[in-house]
Structures are given as C-alpha cells and as structure tokens.
Amino acid sequence: MTLQTDNAFWRWQEYHRVMPDKSWTSTDVITAGVDVGSVGSKAAVLVNGEIYSWGITRTGSNSPDSAVKALNWALKDTGLKQSDCKYIVGTGYGRVNIPFANKALTEIACHAKGANYIWGSQVHTVLDVGGQDIKAIRCDDTGRVTSFLMNDKCAAGTGRGMEVFADLLQIPIEEIGEMSLKVDEEPPSVSCTCVAFAKTEAVGLLRKGWSKEKVLAAYTKAMAVRMSNLIKRVGLEPDLVITGGQSKNIGIVSRVEAALGVKCLAMPNWRENGLDPMIAGALGAGILQKPSMINPKTLEATT
C-alpha cells in the first residue's frame, strides 16, 4: 500500500491494491471501470468479471489525466497494461472525458451494481456520499436500479462539506468521524444544514466554549439527518449500505443508522484484504458490460 503524506487537513490518502491470491493468464478477459469523481478518481481492474486490483487517486484539474492516472494506479504491480483491458467503461462526474473508455455510464447504475458485488444481493438501498454529491439509490437483488435521487446542488453532507469542517477545526479528515463520537452526550444538531451558515454557527459555538468534538458531533448529526431524509425520499428498503468517501466516516454512518433505525451492512475490511467501498462506482462500471463481453468465447467471436 502506497501512502502519500500531505499537511493539508482535508486531504485523504491515495493508494492502490492488488488482490492477493488472484492472478491472470493470457486467456482471461481483462476489463476495467474508471470512475472520475469530482474529488477522487477510482479505477478497478477485473479478471473474468472478478475484481483483481484497484487504485484511488485525487482528481486533478482535468478529467482525462485523472482517468489515466487512476487506471495506471490500478494496473501498477499487476503486469498488465491499459491495452490488455478488452473493455473499459467510464463513469462519474468526468465520464464523458475519458479518452480510452469504450462506453460511458451514469454513476447511479454503477454504484448499485458495485454495491451488489461488494455486499451481495441483500443490498436494496445504497447511499453514496461523494465529494460533491449525495446519491440515494434503491435496487433489486441483481443490483438493478429501481429508484434514485442525486443531489449535487448543495454541499451539505458531501465530502466537500466535511472537508470544510476538517479545515475549520484543523483535524485530519480521516479522524473527524471518530472524534465526533467522543462526546458524553449527543448535542443538538446545528440549526442549519447549509454549510456556509453551519460554519458561521460552528465558529460561534467554539467561541462559546464548545469543544471541537461537540461541534463536530452537532454538525455530523445534522448532515446524517439530511442524508437519511434523502434515503426516505426514495424509500428505505433493507439492507442499507453506504459507499463513497463518507462510508469511512464512522460518525456519519452511526448517525445515519440512528436516524433511520436500521443497521448498515458492515463495511469490508478495506485496510486489510477487503474491498474498499470507495471503488463501488468503478467496480460497477467494470461489471456493467453486456455479459457477452465477459465471456471469452463470444468476445473472440465478435472481435
């Protein structure tokens, strides 16, 4: 695992991973999904429709470069090259600008499919909290979308909104979840979900003598309630999972669970050998290709 260090509080770590105990031979079909998000770019490489490796990087100022960077990270230490990928599907905010993609798909379909792959058929509601949007998705046993909502108008609850708070309180973004839970009792949530107003309110609370933990708890709670309302809008059908960067924020996850009165399916242990929920979109894009594309024989016949 490669780590980058940076002093900015709102930066998360970029990394790549090759699944252990998996390999490929020249007869296997290699496909890839690339998810260029507003903040992070993710790529997943699949061997015969099974996840093999992935990479997560920050999105730069232009989408094509970010897509290339993400895919190169995913291909690192695998012995594979971009040209070995038979079919590449692009998704995410920057999907139309991915130079090598054979197809572009909306991230909604990809996230549902990816979540279905990671957690299994019992997943029926997916909450994806990305850098600049929140998606609430309902899907069936096969990961097919039955209802969705995407909110990218407002920063409340998004990764970007969280970064604003991490920066304001000078806490590394990876620690704000844990920290928000270090309160004796849950404070009332901040009165306004608008990040700009909440920020002003937080400064006031800090001056009033509130601890950083308490302020974070109040803010995180407001954001979690907002996310739960979006889920209620499309209708909650268990089991629920959270994907995207905020799935790693335990403060958000536990408060969404409290607000909805259900438990999310446990997150895979991505630090060890599990799949990272952040790659759900890229993974789904890698899977969401016509089954004929995955079958080596038909692929040969068509090419």
Place this chain on the structure above:
Amino acid sequence: MISYYGYSDGSGEYFIIVDSEKCSGCQKCVNQCPKNALHIELLFIDLEDKPVASVKEAFCNKIQYICAQCKPEKNQTPCTLACPNKAIKCLYTTPATV
C-alpha cells in the same frame, strides 16, 4: 426506474420525478415545458439504453427557480398534465414562513 431530478437544500425540496417504466418517450412533456427544461435521453436500464424523458442536466440544480412559475407544489404543471401515462410528477415544497 424512478428518477428524482432536482435537489433538496436548506430551504426545501424540489424534484421532478420520472418513472421510466411508465414513460414511453413520447415527448409530450418536452413540448409543453415553457422553460425547455426537459428532453428525451437514453437511460441505461436493464443493460439496455431506453429513450425516456428527463430534466436537462443544466436545469437540475435550478428546479426551485426554473419551475416556480408553473406552481409545481400543486403537481398540476404543463408537463405532468401532458403525460398520457402519468409518468412525470413534481415534488416541490414552498419555503416555510417565518
């Protein structure tokens, strides 16, 4: 698939909702929209692309303002009335009073 186009922010909820199973892609709503905010788009459904009505991307984040004149809170807008299959509806809250 039921698609919610729009958003909720601090002030309220503003959505145009399209049911892609009911939508035939007939364009009647598209033609009725005074703001030209709707179009027919290929949506990826069941591993196939299907032409259905949707809100243009540039308008999704302005529903509160774009749709205001049609009084969407009553769900009797030109687009909803035009649809023969009742595939399109509005969910729109008026900002609360002080």
Place this chain on the structure above:
Amino acid sequence: MTTSTIGFDIGTQTIKVIILNNKTRQVVARTQAFAGFDPAQALKTAVEQALKTANLTQTDITTFATTGSNLETYPYPVITVSTMSALTKAGTHFFPQAHTIIEVGAEEARAVKCDDRGLMVDFVVNERCAAGAGAFIEAMARALEVKMEDMGPLSLEAERASSINAACVIFGESDVVSLIHKQEPKSEIARAVYDAMADRVSAMVHRLGVNPQVVLVGGVAKDVGFIASLKRKLGVEVFIPEFSEYAGALGAALIGLTKSGGNKN
C-alpha cells in the same frame, strides 16, 4: 416635548436601530451595530448611541418595536412585528406606489407583493440556503480576494460574465478559484457572481409576478453590482430608498407607533 418611537431590526450579523419622531414620523437617528455573540448587549449600546445622536433620553421613548428573530429576550418592553409586515410597511412608506418589495440581507432574501393600499398579498422567503443571500457575494469576494465594497464597481467593468454553475456557496468557492487559475478577468467573475445571485432573487420575485414599482431594500441593496444585475434580470426599474438597510427597523417603528395608539404627546 417630543416623544419618539424606537424600532430595531435584529439581523443575524447586524442590529439596526432607528428613532422616529412620533408626530412628524421623521427619522431622527439611526445606528448600526455588529450583533456579535451578545446581541442583547450590542442592542443596548446601539440604542444608547441612537438616543445620544437624537439628543433624547429613554424617557422620551413611548414605544419600542422590534423585528428580526435573533433575540429571545429584550432589555426593553417591545412590540414584536413580523419581518414581512415590517418590510411591507417600510417599502410602501418610502415608495407609496410600490407593489413588489425585495429585501436581500446577509443571510436571507425575501420578497413581498402588495396591493394598491400597501397591504401584503403574497410573499416568498429564502433564509436557509446561503446561495440566495448576501453571504454568497461575501464568500465569492473572499475567494476572489477582492474587498466587499470593491466587488460591485469591479463587476461593472466587465462586458461579459464568466460562467459559474455552482448553486452552492461552498461549490461556488471552488468554481471561482478554478476560474482564477484559468486567468479569467476578476471583473468577469465578479459579474458572474452577481448574475447568479440576481438569477436566484429574480426567480423568487417571478413567483409573485414583477409588479412595478419594484423596491429593493436590505444590506445588499447598496451594492451597485447586484442592482445592475437585478435590473437586467427583471427588466424593470428598481427603486432603492435612502438607508435601505434600515427598512426592517423603520417598518417595525412605524407599525409599533400605530399599534401603541399613534402620536399622543
């Protein structure tokens, strides 16, 4: 001896105090104070200062009237006036022909439609999203590294506007930063900021219908950049009263005076 009425408007950022002569209904003093973290104290200081300016003492004051919602208890016996009523009263006091009154403050925007008699018929409010209020301009000015008072004049130098998609203050900040990196002229970005803001406010007004005369009050009513953009969007003349930011306080004072039985000396 002349008795007077005090009206105050407790905003989220500033407190506005106005003193009205009960007989002439003329404004004899006005002060503004930063609300800060002790708005009650800030209010007291502002009232004392206003009294001093008007050469009055608290015993000369027959009525205290307030509007705005940032204070739970008052150090004075007050008559509470709703923000909408205060806005309507002030707008029609300044311009008796007013039919549409718009108020844009730091954290909220409101619009009122009123009839020929100056009575409120309909209204719209936005106070939960910073993108539709003065806070949007403030945040963008910070991102542009331009002083708030320079934003308006700067925007007027531009012949076109850059394109800003963001409908959120937080996303707008990143948009502005990337536009600066692309070396777009700051004036064009500033104009885009005002256009985006005027877009939201005018759409709000369109819900009520644009009925002349259109009156604009509130802190943002002094901003030449916003005025220019709003006029373009609404396509009508926009009337702005003197000391427009005191509209709420004035409206409260006028209504308070009427409620307390008028100008009995």
